Amino acid sequence: MQKPDSIIFDMDGTLWDAVDTYAGSWNFVFKQLGIDRTMPRDELAKMVGWEGKKVLEAIMPGYDEETRQSIYAKVTEIRKELLPQNGGILYDGVKDGLKELAEKYRLFIVSNCAKGIIRLFMDWAGINEHIIDEIAYGTNFMPKHHNIKLLIDRYDLKDPIYVGDTEGDGEQSRLAGIPFVFVSYGFGATDDHDMKFDSFTGFTEYFLSL
Numbered sequence: 176m177q178k179p180d181s182i183i184f185d186m187d188g189t190l191w192d193a194v195d196t197y198a199g200s201w202n203f204v205f206k207q208l209g210i211d212r213t214m215p216r217d218e219l220a221k222m223v224g225w226e227g228k229k230v231l232e233a234i235m236p237g238y239d240e241e242t243r244q245s246i247y248a249k250v251t252e253i254r255k256e257l258l259p260q261n262g263g264i265l266y267d268g269v270k271d272g273l274k275e276l277a278e279k280y281r282l283f284i285v286s287n288c289a290k291g292i293i294r295l296f297m298d299w300a301g302i303n304e305h306i307i308d309e310i311a312y313g314t315n316f317m318p319k320h321h322n323i324k325l326l327i328d329r330y331d332l333k334d335p336i337y338v339g340d341t342e343g344d345g346e347q348s349r350l351a352g353i354p355f356v357f358v359s360y361g362f363g364a365t366d367d368h369d370m371k372f373d374s375f376t377g378f379t380e381y382f383l384s385l
Contacts, residue, residue, distance in 0.1 A: 176354045176369045178385045181332045182276065183323055183353075185339035186286035186293060187223045188361030190375075191300065193263025194220050200254035201234070204246060223362040224341040226287050227312055251289040251313075258295045265300055266360065272379035277305035279383065281330065285322045285337070289313035319343075320350035327351070338378070342367065 184190055194216050201214035214234065222230050231243040238246070276282060282305055284293050290313035297303045307330065310322040319337075327335060337348040340361025345368055348355035357368035358378060372378040 176336070177334060179280065179334045179336045179354075179382075181281040181283065181330070181335040182382070183283045183285055183326060183335055183337045185224065185319075185337070185341075185344050186284055186288065186296060188340035188363065189266075189338055189358055190269050190284075191263045191265045191296065192361075193258065193296070194223065196257050196261045196263055197254065199261070200250050200257055203253050203257075204249045207249070208246065210246075220362055224287055224339070224343050226318060227289070227316070247289075251292075254289070255291060255295060258292070259299060262299045263296075266375050268374065268376035268379060270300060270302060272375050273302050273305040275383055276379060281332070282306050283326050283330075283335075284309040285311075285319055285326065287312040287319060318350075319347035323347065323351040323353065327353075336369075341365065 187193065198214045198216050198219045201219070205212045205214070222233060227247070231247055235243050235246065273282060284306055286293055288311050290311050293309040293311050297306055297309070308326060310325060315322070323337060326332065336354045336356050337344065337351065338356045338358060339345070340358050341363030342365035343363070345355045345357065345365050354369040355367070356378070357365055357371045358375065359371060359373050372381070
């Protein structure tokens with residue numbers, strides 16, 4: 176793999192862990208609507224990185240699509256209220272690492288989350304100045320490979336890489352035609368990667384050395 180000119184990051188499981196806050200938003204709405212359902216952290220963690228439609232099918236299999244979307248809209252609104260207050264767990268080395276990497280690479284984020292969530296994360300983490308742009312699944316309801324290509328075309332990226340923590344991230348990177356860098360500390364596992372790192376600090380040190 177040659178030296179990249181840009182780095183596109185996944186968010187959940189790569190830069191932070193906000194599953195407790197995400198689960199809390201589901202449980203708040205379930206209680207509010209009188210739905211006899213609880214979303215445990217472990218169950219939701221297995222779905223991190225999935226596209227929205229697949230998540231809704233798994234969480235609410237007995238509901239039609241219109242009802243699912245209506246409930247999810249409420250969950251998203253509550254989530255937007257909770258995230259600035261509760262945030263999540265920023266992985267070791269992420270804040271300083273992004274600052275250092277931004278001096279050498281153009282940095283972006285592509286995530287399978289609702290519209291507006293990436294920006295809330297960036298505000299909470301204090302990393303806005305280091306990220307050039309971001310695209311969430313909820314912006315256009317398109318898969319990651321499509322949104323990765325949008326960034327490539329929009330910013331004329333020549334040699335980007337995608338950094339993520341799941342097998343799906345690897346698949347989407349292949350579909351986008353770019354190298355995939357796997358970080359093993361997140362929510363998934365895969366052997367289909369071009370490079371692998373066990374910590375964000377290790378990732379940062381390597382790419383700063385190129």
